[in-house]
Amino acid sequence: MGRPVNHDHYPDAYIRAILGEAKVVAMVGASANAVRPSYFVLKYLLDRGYRVHPVNPGLAGQEILGCRVYGSLAAIPEPVDMVDIFRNAEAAAAVVDEALALPTPPKVVWMQLSVRNDEAAARAETAGLKVVMNRCPKIELGRLSSEISWMGVNSRTISAKRAPQLKSGKFQKLGLRQTFEGSD
């Protein structure tokens, strides 16, 4: 990516690389309430084999889906590849600054659907991080694997390549596949 990232429209290849390379994710604003999106996404990421560290000061020391909850990013005992932010745009800026101050900053900052903070994104990008805003990793994994197509959702992708099977052997889970992206 030689050019600045256009945060209004991410190429599939950009998202696919981020989600394919990340292994350890910190989820800021994770919920223990089973009907909240921030619980759904945590569960889905675990199902797909990511190691997830929930961050929520109100639940610090407790567990969500078997994962210990931390009070801050700094409290997580290992470096994380990606910080997924389930907070509003204003709070997201503080989370980004907290991530940038870590001894080993993450490679990616991800803000959830409806969350966008361009100033914070610019600070992260200046520090060499990749940024995704106003997207959900569950939806993006579903789109790029075509799992979400089982729900009749428009994945906005087409491909003549089949999705790879995941190493877990679970057949109602698909790997990320190559997609056709015509270019201007």
Next chain:
Amino acid sequence: MADRAPGFATLAVHAGAQPDPTTGARATPIYQTTSFVFDDVDHAASLFGLQAFGNIYTRIGNPTNAVLEERVAALEGGTAALAVASGHAAEFLIFHALLQPGDEFVASKKLYGGSINQFNHSYKSFNWNVVWADQDDVSSFERAITPKTKAIFIESIANPAGEITDIAAISAIAKKHGLPLIVDNTLATPYLIRPFEHGADIIVHSATKFLGGHGNSIGGVIVDGGSFDWIKSGRYPFLTSPRPEYGGIVLAETFGNFAFAIATRVLGLRDLGPALSPFNAFQILTGIETLPLRMERHCANALKVAEFLSTHAKVAWVSYPGLPGDKGHALAQKYTPKGAGAVFTFGLKGGFDAGVKLVSEVQLFSHLANVGDTRSLIIHPASTTHRQLSDAQKTVAGAGPEVVRLSVGIEDPADIIADLDKALGAV
């Protein structure tokens, strides 16, 4: 390098369909199965809780049907879709998601006769009340709105006369009053009109017609435009109240801009049951692959037939917006630059008896109650599809005694015209 959306013809062939992940099958397999095994107990729980993407039971979803759903969603530019057993089932699930007993919706008077019956009679059992408006007087839609109104329903190209509706003007009224606009896009197909681009919020199809296109399978599709803000509106508890069936989940919150399509699936289709056969989905999908080619030919043939009829001595009038003199020609130029569709009506100077005679005399045209087949079709609405309406209702619906409806097929246009010419000679 900015990526570019694939074109319509590419989507018609590819959208939703990649090689099968387990076998590599390139054509979409017909998953003729009722049920799907779970990976494990936790996976089953995730599926039933709407926490994972996957397949459970064909009444809720099926991988063949899912390809059809994504294909139509992509062609319409929607966020998601649901395929069901028929166009009527699709309409029913849409209103089931939007209306509570005692609610009203405003609908154009010019609709498919089956929709008029469904709205006027069947929906009364649910205390869902239609209020009719006139698409030739757009302000009548606004006058029909009351505090109980929950939606507006129109056809993009209206059955039976092929009239083109001013979608953008009616959308402006819907938006002003915070109502979702539902557009039946059956006769246009997304090849001719993409209603979301003109302000529609929900699209419904009878896929039986031009989408499938070969007169071999009944099916319906609901497409979610992702444009209506259910939470902000607060008038649609189906989408914004915690659902006890799913542990208190709020669909609009969880599924965002495709929540409407999900609601019609996980509540409507699951509980009311009008599932589409995967075999029908396969047939309709195969039809859609050639949709652009067929629609181009349908429209070219229809224009030739309309031109022929407009100068025929036994024809009183022709209603085809593709003709320069037609009252709807300006709307056709705005909404259907690629062709004004292939379903239209004309009037016989000989009235009811001439209509009955004409449908008996044709040899290439099939006399039947369908449209959007490769074959040319003909019907005399006053003696068939619209016969249960009163004479006044027939005239309002564009189905008066002298009216004949054509669905022009993709045969050689000279043969289509020759058949009509000979039959008109006998009238």
